[in-house]
Amino acid sequence: MSAIEKQAAEETEQKKKDVSKAKEPGLPQNWKRIVITIWIGQAFSILTAYSSMYAGVWYVTETTDSALMLAIASLCSMLPQGLLSPIGGVVADRFNRKYVLMAADAFVGAMALLMGMIIFMGHVSVELVLVMSALRSVGQAFHIPAMESTMPLLVPKRHLVRINTLNQSLWSMALIVGPVFGIFLYTVIGFQMVLFLNALGCALAVATIATAKIPDFHDTSDEARHPIKSLKAGFATLNADRGLLVMAAIVMGVMAMYAGINSLFPLMTYDQFNGDGYMASVVEAAYGVTSLVGMGILFVWGGGHRLLRLVALSGFFAGIILVLTGLLTPDMFIFFVILTGVSGVIEAFFNGPLLAVLQKRVPPEKMGRVMGLFTTVSALSSPIGLALAGACAEFTGVANWFIIAGVVVSIGGILLGTLPILTKLDKEIAATFDEPKVVKRKVSSRSKKSEAGIEE
Incomplete structure (x- = not known):
């Protein structure tokens, strides 16, 4: 009986997905x-x-x-x-x-x-x-x-x-x-x-x-008319997809660590390398320019199909860069600039693919609520990270905190790339890349059959 109930539940869920896809507006030409x-x-x-x-x-x-x-x-x-x-x-x-x-x-x-x-x-x-x-x-x-x-x-x-x-x-x-x-x-x-x-x-x-023609697509269900119920539905969407829930928890931890580290870069320049304002501006410029280079590479490439794997690799190597930065001696400022530049390229491969995972996974009628929750995760991780970095760096020293934060970020990257529930999510997301092509072939084949029928 339990097997039958499970099968019925799966069929119901699939019907909901089919209805959601049927309601989706077509992409504008x-x-x-x-x-x-x-x-x-x-x-x-x-x-x-x-x-x-x-x-x-x-x-x-x-x-x-x-x-x-x-x-x-x-x-x-x-x-x-x-x-x-x-x-x-x-x-x-x-x-x-x-x-x-x-x-x-x-x-x-x-x-x-x-x-x-x-x-x-x-x-x-x-x-x-x-x-x-x-x-x-x-x-x-x-x-x-x-x-x-x-x-x-x-x-x-x-x-x-x-x-x-x-x-x-x-x-x-x-x-x-x-x-x-x-x-x-x-x-x-x-x-x-x-x-x-x-x-x-x-x-x-x-x-x-x-002036832009944006499709009018929003949730017209009774649930959406009640703000509290609608907000609960957003939480329920995340909770029902355990892969997204686990991903969100790990990403919040990584973002919190990085928010704190970003605030310490000027202090790292002053304390570890005895730098001045000019040297601090060189570090910031190196990061800004190379991050644009990384985004340019990602824009041309497109990120491939395994998006979560790309996010995981970005997190892992970004953590390694932080560890190496914390190990630098005061006479190695040029290597600090180089590592900061490399991190700018690597980190560019984190946010874009991560957002695409959500956009591909969540039903369009609930997309706003889930995006709102993830915006909250991103926004609240910053003050948490700033408070943590400010308090801990006082005891450990700035350079040692870079090492500690780097280890945590790298562990986050490893978890994103190796946890079974997330590798399954990544494969399911990769499979969606082929959906438009398959639909197009089916439509074209049907149209050819209809044309043949008319000719006959």
Whole structure:
């Protein structure tokens, strides 16, 4: 009887998957043009957002000269996104994702315009900057799940890694250019003008999304109408797929360790290599440039079919690089720069394929909720990693913490690549690459048969 029940449950689950696939909208024929249109708008929005963010950081630095206030500013920019992303995912699944994206960009732009006007009237303060950082983070909590769950509706599965890499490169370029551009504009044209530019960038993003033809696909079930039930359904989707659940736990650990390490690079330059600001900037530039090189390689290659294996290898070798970095002596700064550059290339193969695993695995009608949960994992891992690294590095020393963190990251990579439940998940994801081709052949063969019947 148990075998019969098990078989019935499997048949029911398969029927649900078949129904989900049947409901999926077809990919638009001009999907490349749509993606490029969206990408251009997002490029202006993200660049101006990072510029205004770093202008705010510079204002807090000049005004308070306090590491505590800078830490509070960082928390204001991270915590709202981490806490609200699950709700943002629910909204992305419940409503038309095109309008969710437009509303999120419009909200951030309106807040930037309002803050700019307040500063223009002479009411600038540290508290105002903190509020602006928090409000921008709220907008991102709704924008990121909606954007990441929209891409699978526009892009063929075999190109998801490339598109994710393209989006990742945009964020990386913003991280490189944003601080320079933001602080330069802050000193030349003033804080309020940087915020006005941010509002203009958001307006352009809204305009490009408005002109893009994005399929209207969202969850119309009764469950989706109730926010709490809908949020529970997102957790249930992850819980039902134990492979994704295990992967999420390991990835959170790896991200937490890396978030802490990234904050220690300047201190590593100063303490271990007796460096100055110029040497620290060389290290940051080496990482930024080589990470773009790695993303370029991944964009051209596409990542292959075994995406989780690629993520695992990236994590393992990134950990090895951290261990080698911690073993360097004070007279080996040039090797520190080289290893940092190598890590930039290696780490580029982590995020893009990881996101594609989720996009291929999760049903489209629940994609927003799952992406929201993973955004929370990413956002909350940063403050956890920062707190852990700050406390532990005081006792172990910065160089020794690099070694410890490297060992943990490498173990995470090994687990991602060797646990049976994850190797099974990786093989199942690899099998989905062939689905579009198979469907196409079946359709073409059927059309040929129908044409032959007509001729007869």
